[in-house]
Amino acid sequence: MKLQRVVELIEQEPAFNLVSHVLPDGDSIGSLLALGEALQKLGKKVALFSPGTLPKKLSFLKGYSSIAGAGMDTAATPVVLVLDCSDPERLDLFREPVLQAREIVNIDHHVTNRSYGTINLVDPQASATGEIIFRLLQALRVPLTASICEALYVAIATDTGSFKYDNTTAAALRVAAALLEYPLKISELAQRLFDERPLAFYRLLQEALATLELHGNGKIASMTVSREMLARHGAAMEDIEGIINYTRNIEGVEIGILFFVENPSEVKVGFRSRQVDISVLAGKFNGGGHPKAAGCRIYSPYAVVREQILREAESLWESYDNAGKERS
């Protein structure tokens, strides 16, 4: 069993490099910090790494400031634990030292994981890498601490969207329950992770909502923002992600579209869908993604892009809807 092999390796070795993927989220950082603290509790030497910048909103987690952005030496410490990373490309500047390590322990829950490790502890049934780390810590018989529980709770809550996504399984909820045996400040955590946003986001949201239009008998909603708006409010690209979900959260809307005007001849289009496979539409414009969240980039003026995309979206919805009517 893979878990047992990882347990044995950890018991044998004295020192470890731990690393998360680039643009890390709560699952990646939470898993990194929880496993890092646990290994230290076992008397191991531990170095934590994450490529690029860390999300500031996770800075309250214990150990956050000990995560380094460079300097992994896999010649000196040849065992690497890679967390929540489906592909070595996502390790950015750590790709090379990791791939040269003697032991690469690939701990992940992405179904797309490329099995690049010497041990691949990959469980696509797990809601989050944090859920796998919890099981690993149990197998290692590490006593949990409040900060380990907090980090793992952040991991699971993040990847399930506070238990709203379909990866919210009975197993995920049981692990979350076990973590809650420590008195975590749930409402404070949830506010930090999910509800709190900078003022710039709300300024941008206001302008975006002012452009909100419904099409195709209310089945399609669109909003438009631009690089210029982003700059004017000091908003970040990640704020765009928060805004696109608003299009799909309108009662009756099946397809949400966000136009992001990069410049006069380039528009990024983001799609969200409830039922119909929207990646097909993105694919028509050389984009891609998942059935319910996809995107593409079109090198044409906004007015042209808008007209094309809305026409295609309406036609996609109509054929989906007609097929449904025929079935019933």
Added chain:
Amino acid sequence: MKLQRVVELIEQEPAFNLVSHVLPDGDSIGSLLALGEALQKLGKKVALFSPGTLPKKLSFLKGYSSIAGAGMDTAATPVVLVLDCSDPERLDLFREPVLQAREIVNIDHHVTNRSYGTINLVDPQASATGEIIFRLLQALRVPLTASICEALYVAIATDTGSFKYDNTTAAALRVAAALLEYPLKISELAQRLFDERPLAFYRLLQEALATLELHGNGKIASMTVSREMLARHGAAMEDIEGIINYTRNIEGVEIGILFFVENPSEVKVGFRSRQVDISVLAGKFNGGGHPKAAGCRIYSPYAVVREQILREAESLWESYDNAGKERS
């Protein structure tokens, strides 16, 4: 033990009236439907009641259309199970028949419950009445069905705000996990319960965000909406509740304020707070509420109210903040 007394009563009696509180939420309706279906499975005769209008967004729940708004006959069926109702006043038109019933089983989790039952199964430690119903069904050894699990999941998810509030306990998560042994469509449920809103809400939000201002070094945020705006967009008073939370979700903001201009000489003021007890401020204007969510109504023109409230809010925050600095 109270639970055992309820079990015995249910086993003895052939027929039951079940009733929720007025303006019922997901916990109230979910508990009502789950217990109703379970009792029917046990061969009991069951009548379901809820005073006034039901929330449309719960209409997908099995049995929803069987809930009656009138006609409870406690002379014919003298056993009433009252769900999630802290006070008989909240039973509205059912108050009288309920209080005349031979057996009133008061099943609730509100700490303010007035113990008006002949049996009071009240557990303030429970996250939701649905959590108590789950334990009752286990004690009754009723086999669960997908629809019972869905109704109870809705109950617990609603009252914990999708596991974001501080009543999210290990016990609540374990019950949710047990319910998820049935394959519920979690993301669909979450979207219906938490994320989906009518177009009118987003139109109102846009206008509200256009009035967003920060005060007191960014510690206080205010927005203004009016009865006239509500009417113009066809929005409902409940949409206001959704909007006020936006004031507190801005990074750095400690006190959020929503002014609702009822008419030229009347303003309702809603408060949200992170740390400071805001009910004190509402109290100064003959209002009230909880430490982190309160409100008041002032019979003065908007400009006057706004100036008064902002001055008081800034002074409240300053004294709280200074006290904190002295402590540390």
